[in-house]
Amino acid sequence: MTFRMPKFLRGFRAILYKEFIVIFRDRTTLFFMFFPPLLQIIAFGYALDNDVKHMAMAVYDEDRTADSRQLVDAFVNTQTFRVVKRVDSLAELESMVRRGQAYAGLEIPPDFTRKLHAGQKADVQVLIDGSNSTTALQALNTALGVAFQQSVRILLGETNRRELPVEVRPQVLYNPSMRAPNFFVPGVIGTALQIATVFAAAMSIVREREKGTLEQLLVSPLSRWGLMLGKIVPYLCVSMTMAMILFLILRWVFFVPIHGSLVMLVVAAFLYIFALLSLGLLISTKAQSQNEALQMSMTVMLPSIFFSGFIFPRETMPGIFYAFSTILPATYFIELMRAIILRGASFLEFWRHLLILAVMGGVLFSLCALRFKRKIA
Amino acid sequence: MNEPTNNAMIQCENLTKRFGEFTAVDRVTFSIAKQSIFGFLGPNGSGKSTVIRMLCGILEPTEGMGRIAGHDVSRDADAIKGSLGYMSQRFSLYDELTANENLQFYARLYGLRGEAMKTRRDELIALTHLEPYIDRRAGQLSGGWKQRLAMACALVHSPTVLFLDEPTAGIDPVARRELWDLLFELSSGGMTLFVTTHYMDEAERCTHVGYIYMSKLVVCGAPDDLKQLPAVNPPGTKRLDVTCDHVTAGLRVVRKLEGVRASTVFGQSMHFLVEESMPEQSIRDALAGVGIHQVDIRLIGPSLEDVFVALTRQYAGGPA
Numbered sequence: 001m002t003f004r005m006p007k008f009l010r011g012f013r014a015i016l017y018k019e020f021i022v023i024f025r026d027r028t029t030l031f032f033m034f035f036p037p038l039l040q041i042i043a044f045g046y047a048l049d050n051d052v053k054h055m056a057m058a059v060y061d062e063d064r065t066a067d068s069r070q071l072v073d074a075f076v077n078t079q080t081f082r083v084v085k086r087v088d089s090l091a092e093l094e095s096m097v098r099r100g101q102a103y104a105g106l107e108i109p110p111d112f113t114r115k116l117h118a119g120q121k122a123d124v125q126v127l128i129d130g131s132n133s134t135t136a137l138q139a140l141n142t143a144l145g146v147a148f149q150q151s152v153r154i155l156l157g158e159t160n161r162r163e164l165p166v167e168v169r170p171q172v173l174y175n176p177s178m179r180a181p182n183f184f185v186p187g188v189i190g191t192a193l194q195i196a197t198v199f200a201a202a203m204s205i206v207r208e209r210e211k212g213t214l215e216q217l218l219v220s221p222l223s224r225w226g227l228m229l230g231k232i233v234p235y236l237c238v239s240m241t242m243a244m245i246l247f248l249i250l251r252w253v254f255f256v257p258i259h260g261s262l263v264m265l266v267v268a269a270f271l272y273i274f275a276l277l278s279l280g281l282l283i284s285t286k287a288q289s290q291n292e293a294l295q296m297s298m299t300v301m302l303p304s305i306f307f308s309g310f311i312f313p314r315e316t317m318p319g320i321f322y323a324f325s326t327i328l329p330a331t332y333f334i335e336l337m338r339a340i341i342l343r344g345a346s347f348l349e350f351w352r353h354l355l356i357l358a359v360m361g362g363v364l365f366s367l368c369a370l371r372f373k374r375k376i377a
Numbered sequence: 378m379n380e381p382t383n384n385a386m387i388q389c390e391n392l393t394k395r396f397g398e399f400t401a402v403d404r405v406t407f408s409i410a411k412q413s414i415f416g417f418l419g420p421n422g423s424g425k426s427t428v429i430r431m432l433c434g435i436l437e438p439t440e441g442m443g444r445i446a447g448h449d450v451s452r453d454a455d456a457i458k459g460s461l462g463y464m465s466q467r468f469s470l471y472d473e474l475t476a477n478e479n480l481q482f483y484a485r486l487y488g489l490r491g492e493a494m495k496t497r498r499d500e501l502i503a504l505t506h507l508e509p510y511i512d513r514r515a516g517q518l519s520g521g522w523k524q525r526l527a528m529a530c531a532l533v534h535s536p537t538v539l540f541l542d543e544p545t546a547g548i549d550p551v552a553r554r555e556l557w558d559l560l561f562e563l564s565s566g567g568m569t570l571f572v573t574t575h576y577m578d579e580a581e582r583c584t585h586v587g588y589i590y591m592s593k594l595v596v597c598g599a600p601d602d603l604k605q606l607p608a609v610n611p612p613g614t615k616r617l618d619v620t621c622d623h624v625t626a627g628l629r630v631v632r633k634l635e636g637v638r639a640s641t642v643f644g645q646s647m648h649f650l651v652e653e654s655m656p657e658q659s660i661r662d663a664l665a666g667v668g669i670h671q672v673d674i675r676l677i678g679p680s681l682e683d684v685f686v687a688l689t690r691q692y693a694g695g696p697a
Contacts, residue, residue, distance in 0.1 A: 010488070014484075015486075018474065211467070211469075213470070213471060216530075
């Protein structure tokens with residue numbers, strides 16, 4: 001206990017100890033720091049799955065030949081569709097789709113096999129429920145693909161060529177199975193951490209202002225850096241714990257492989273959380289009531305769910321939103337997560353993002369301390 | 378008010394605070410000597426807390442200046458913080474922390490540590506008799522015990538000046554008396570105390586009192602000096618205490634008599650400000666007229682309440 005705090009950190013230790021006790025005794029804060037992020041990662045992780053598999057399909061086969069059955073099998077073999085019902089009229093087929101019992105309806109006309117063997121164009125109708133764009137797009141692409149494959153197979157037979165004239169061999173890097181959780185869950189960690197940290201920090205000083213304890217602190221020789229550091233460190237510890245739990249869920253609940261460095265993952269989380277907590281504290285020094293703090297945090301957080309690239313790719317955003325996304329910490333963290341977890345990128349490839357997060361955190365935290373008035377009103 | 382400046386612990390010179398158009402404190406000037414117990418009185422919203430906040434260095438004065446031990450409170454705030462104690466109306470305790478943890482927190486905040494902290498904590502526990510409640514959460518303490526704990530927290534760094542903003546509001550009479558005993562003890566130990574209150578009996582105990590009304594300091598001085606003021610004792614008048622049954626009925630007839638300038642009921646008796654020449658017999662006669670025969674009349678001096686009432690009336694109604 002011989003170590004003396006430098007003058008500019010006066011009161012740091014007192015605030016630090018107090019804040020730790022308060023965090024762990026105040027069940028409400030702890031609950032709101034842990035529960036929403038966990039709920040969010042579980043819900044988003046499962047719900048934001050745009051891998052469309054085994055869509056319900058109804059079949060109206062008027063041809064009933066080996067060829068028509070083979071076509072239906074080709075659809076099913078893509079794994080995109082499964083046949084839920086065979087119907088006996090076009091009206092019934094349409095009604096299945098309309099009532100939502102099937103996403104797609106396949107109609108094979110009676111002259112399908114005859115036209116096929118006569119070298120004529122054989123038409124097949126596919127009805128697709130367009131009310132959900134993700135599933136509709138997938139159904140459409142798969143249907144076109146099936147038609148294309150069937151055509152190519154027949155054409156190859158007729159021309160005596162054994163191979164396609166041109167063949168594209170796509171190789172999807174980093175997420176070869178195109179699993180949605182691999183893409184979404186690292187992003188969810190970004191938004192989940194944001195909710196817990198910004199709210200908690202935004203409440204911390206404003207609550208003392210409402211309770212009147214802030215006045216008592218201002219009368220004391222407490223320094224503003226001491227106050228801010230003493231406030232941020234306990235929240236940093238709790239939030240880092242939260243981040244670790246989220247990483248564990250990512251790895252062992254959603255089975256997303258982590259290709260990059262775990263150390264870098266932790267560093268990125270630390271810098272991100274520091275920036276978010278500083279933002280929360282900044283809100284806390286400005287807001288006069290908890291209500292005001294809540295509204296201010298929402299104003300900051302809602303846009304980052306839409307513009308950080310978490311759901312919509314930033315590259316397709318209009319210029320103004322793209323520009324806006326560059327000032328959000330979440331943007332950089334989510335890109336870092338995808339780079340480290342999915343691409344296994346090395347430090348040299350993403351250090352700029354780390355630096356930007358660090359600068360954001362540093363600037364926001366300094367703003368808190370420098371702009372915090374040791375006066376009331 | 379007339380202490381030599383070199384002995385002054387707390388000073389205000391034309392201290393003024395405006396919030397937009399509203400003037401909360403208007404050119405307040407006073408000086409409080411070391412070791413005084415200064416009672417600061419005034420109705421709610423008259424500016425008492427605003428004066429305290431400016432003197433504690435947490436509210437910037439619009440004009441004028443305040444000094445604590447010679448240091449300008451707005452420019453030199455850091456110089457006085459270590460020697461200044463403040464107990465706010467709301468007690469400023471952390472509900473989630475135990476009494477002991479609250480004490481430790483404030484001790485650390487003022488740089489106390491290790492053995493020094495423990496010694497000081499034990500002293501304060503003994504001083505405020507907090508021992509049985511030391512491990513209880515502050516949020517679960519009753520008003521009186523919260524006030525003791527807040528007091529202990531405000532004293533943790535042994536300040537030389539202590540500001541108490543309505544320390545006795547809403548606490549029981551026993552705790553109130555014990556607090557005052559403690560204040561006298563602290564004052565005799567060399568501390569200067571600045572206490573706001575609504576209670577006249579508390580004001581009577583102070584070595585000096587100030588009365589603030591509508592943002593302006595109406596009067597300031599030692600209670601006994603204030604009771605001698607001409608405004609309180611208009612020339613050619615005297616104050617009488619009249620004790621009898623049925624005081625309300627009595628008051629109704631006596632206040633109509635010629636020569637009675639002011640009247641009020643005071644428990645089982647009535648207080649009158651009457652003309653010097655008015656004979657006691659006229660009061661007895663009037664009371665007998667409504668069937669009150671057992672009457673005891675005494676000559677009395679003004680109370681502090683009389684002082685404040687007289688001065689407020691004079692102030693509100695212009696020169697009397």
